[in-house]
Amino acid sequence: MLTTTPTPDVLTAEQHHLDRARAELARMREHTLSLVPDGGDAIADEALAWALHRRAAGLLDDPHTTLFFGRTDTTGGESFHIGRRHVTDAAGDPVVVDWRADVSRAFYRASRTDPQGVVLRRRFGVERGRLTAYEDEHLGDPRQGEDAPSRILAREIERPRSGPMRDIVATIQPEQDVLVRAGLTTSVCVQGAPGTGKTAVGLHRAAWLLYAHRDRLTRQGVLVIGPNRAFLGHISAVLPALGEVQVRHTTVDGLVAGGTRVRGSDPVPVAVLKGDARLAQVLRRAVASAVRDPAEVLEGGALVVTRGSRRWRVPAHELREVLAELGGRGVRHEAARALLPHRLAHAVLLRMEAAGDSPDDRVADAVARSAEVRRAVRALWPPLDAAKLLHRLLSDAGFLAACAEGVLGAGEQELLRWPRPPRTAGAARWSPADAVLLDELADLLQRTPSVAHVVLDEAQDLSPMQLRAVARRCSTGSVTVLGDIAQGTTPWSARDWVEVLGHLGKPDGRLEVLDRGFRVPAAVLDYATRLLPHVAPGLGRPRSVREDAGSLEVLAAAELWPAVAAAVGRAAAQEGTVGVVVADAAVDEAVRALAGTPHVVLGASADEEEGGEPVRVRVVPASLAKGLEFDRVVVAEPADLVDAEPDGRTGLRRLYVVLTRAVSGLVVVHARPLPAELAAPA
Numbered sequence: 001m002l003t004t005t006p007t008p009d010v011l012t013a014e015q016h017h018l019d020r021a022r023a024e025l026a027r028m029r030e031h032t033l034s035l036v037p038d039g040g041d042a043i044a045d046e047a048l049a050w051a052l053h054r055r056a057a058g059l060l061d062d063p064h065t066t067l068f069f070g071r072t073d074t075t076g077g078e079s080f081h082i083g084r085r086h087v088t089d090a091a092g093d094p095v096v097v098d099w100r101a102d103v104s105r106a107f108y109r110a111s112r113t114d115p116q117g118v119v120l121r122r123r124f125g126v127e128r129g130r131l132t133a134y135e136d137e138h139l140g141d142p143r144q145g146e147d148a149p150s151r152i153l154a155r156e157i158e159r160p161r162s163g164p165m166r167d168i169v170a171t172i173q174p175e176q177d178v179l180v181r182a183g184l185t186t187s188v189c190v191q192g193a194p195g196t197g198k199t200a201v202g203l204h205r206a207a208w209l210l211y212a213h214r215d216r217l218t219r220q221g222v223l224v225i226g227p228n229r230a231f232l233g234h235i236s237a238v239l240p241a242l243g244e245v246q247v248r249h250t251t252v253d254g255l256v257a258g259g260t261r262v263r264g265s266d267p268v269p270v271a272v273l274k275g276d277a278r279l280a281q282v283l284r285r286a287v288a289s290a291v292r293d294p295a296e297v298l299e300g301g302a303l304v305v306t307r308g309s310r311r312w313r314v315p316a317h318e319l320r321e322v323l324a325e326l327g328g329r330g331v332r333h334e335a336a337r338a339l340l341p342h343r344l345a346h347a348v349l350l351r352m353e354a355a356g357d358s359p360d361d362r363v364a365d366a367v368a369r370s371a372e373v374r375r376a377v378r379a380l381w382p383p384l385d386a387a388k389l390l391h392r393l394l395s396d397a398g399f400l401a402a403c404a405e406g407v408l409g410a411g412e413q414e415l416l417r418w419p420r421p422p423r424t425a426g427a428a429r430w431s432p433a434d435a436v437l438l439d440e441l442a443d444l445l446q447r448t449p450s451v452a453h454v455v456l457d458e459a460q461d462l463s464p465m466q467l468r469a470v471a472r473r474c475s476t477g478s479v480t481v482l483g484d485i486a487q488g489t490t491p492w493s494a495r496d497w498v499e500v501l502g503h504l505g506k507p508d509g510r511l512e513v514l515d516r517g518f519r520v521p522a523a524v525l526d527y528a529t530r531l532l533p534h535v536a537p538g539l540g541r542p543r544s545v546r547e548d549a550g551s552l553e554v555l556a557a558a559e560l561w562p563a564v565a566a567a568v569g570r571a572a573a574q575e576g577t578v579g580v581v582v583a584d585a586a587v588d589e590a591v592r593a594l595a596g597t598p599h600v601v602l603g604a605s606a607d608e609e610e611g612g613e614p615v616r617v618r619v620v621p622a623s624l625a626k627g628l629e630f631d632r633v634v635v636a637e638p639a640d641l642v643d644a645e646p647d648g649r650t651g652l653r654r655l656y657v658v659l660t661r662a663v664s665g666l667v668v669v670h671a672r673p674l675p676a677e678l679a680a681p682a
């Protein structure tokens, strides 16, 4: 049973605890500021001063939030207040416990059927930094009834959205918490319908991992990968709000760009082929083909090293064995190049020993560095440049045929080749898909460093080659994969998560499904999921847990833009953000139609808002809508959104994404007939 009527005594006592926690936090900060860095030398002092400065910044109190949002009382008579960070008193005893600590787990997971040692769970309602309400669940009392829905969770998910995404630390649900706290070595893949909290789970998982494995993760890094910059902007405040400021956020394009300037694009069939995992084998062969046979490049097919009056000769068959051994071990091309002089020197030394000499390490070094060996290494294992190699592959039919034999058909090879090859690699107008191939090549030359954990959002949209690029970044770490097959809108989007995990190099990854929708109200979700059987027939329907059924209006208009402008005007008169989703090609028309309403265009450079009140109305090109949410959404001409995509199914998937962005209300305005799939089911 929930106690919903606050008792003033309880609130007063809890408010005292909050005041005390604030005072202790201030004391912790004062103490940190009073420390004098003494590292033994100037450099260590500077590093220490910086660490202290960062720690003090992390201890800054924000009077607009509370230091704790929950409390558990245990069967053992202990009581813990749960908040965003640890606060201790002068004796080191906890006043507030970090939500990520082990003792906080029960706050999220305990239930009447499995109380986990908790007799009381209390959640606090907060306004402007003060406690205004609380809610008690007596989990240890068998006379109490069923688990009742939490009013505080309801208030949190019902609130109008007014800006970027916030953390959900006070209301993480048990099924979400299981994913958030999965062990560091576990890779998790979450299939979830729109608004089921996938992004929220991924970000909180990053924060939890940083807490539980601070040293390793700080050293090796955590990476969050999202679909575009608008999305990264939307989520960028969540981790800093949880005290984690050092997590890099990027897109896949940003990840692979490196030194590549992307200036070109590919026709869809070419981009699909370049994203195919078979290209990895073609590239591997292209790199391997650089290694030359001794008979072709060395005089007499042998390595001859002169030392003093003696000449030592390593014949071709032995050299081939050395090359095959290096090539067969999966050593990267450049690393193998670095090893080869020592391997060749070793072969020479064996000959010296066979002749009765006893050469030592100095001789081995001298042979490895000799001009003869260096020349042989350059000839046998030449240095490679990724851009030059890809340039050759895409321009030289014979070279491509040799590398793609048995992997790509003749038609595919022709598709891959540039119709008008640029003269040099430097003149190439690389496409985004080329950048991914260059990244794969770069890794074949030199291993890409791995971070400790990657959170990959909207993963359904990545090609196998893009997934491999992500795999390289977590080759020695783990990954949290988030996505929804029904929202796949790229021509190469995933059909199956097992396949995705395979490309990510984590075939043992745990597959989980989230199906409780926290964003989209029932009226809107019911409407949008009419498309589900057409876009992803195998997926189950999500359930909205929102209390507000939301509002849905479908307006047939004689003239589209005046009706859109009127709908936006009505939406903007209410609290919260308004997203006006239009076909990418219709952005200018939308801007003209909304001339009387202050708005920004998402993704346009003019969209940067400088200080002041954020603009509430946003014109959203449909291709950027993914992952975002707005309090109210106005969708202009669904048929145009569908037609803008290369095929009908992708069009309907785009529409599914767009229709599921609304938190309170959705208005669909159309002058053309609606897509038939949106008609009410019979």
Ligand SMILES: Nc1ncnc2c1ncn2[C@@H]1O[C@H](COP(=O)(O)OP(=O)(O)OP(=O)(O)O)[C@@H](O)[C@H]1O
Pocket: 153, 156, 157, 165, 166, 167, 168, 171, 172, 173, 176, 192, 193, 194, 195, 196, 197, 198, 199, 200, 201, 484, 518, 519, 626, 627, 628, 629, 660
């Ligand atoms: N446990 C929770 N408590 C409060 N709010 C929640 C909770 N889980 C999710 N939400 C809210 O629901 C909304 C949707 O969450 P999120 O964006 O993570 O969903 P998603 O599954 O990634 O959606 P999409 O597939 O559309 O990208 C967000 O506003 C998020 O804060």
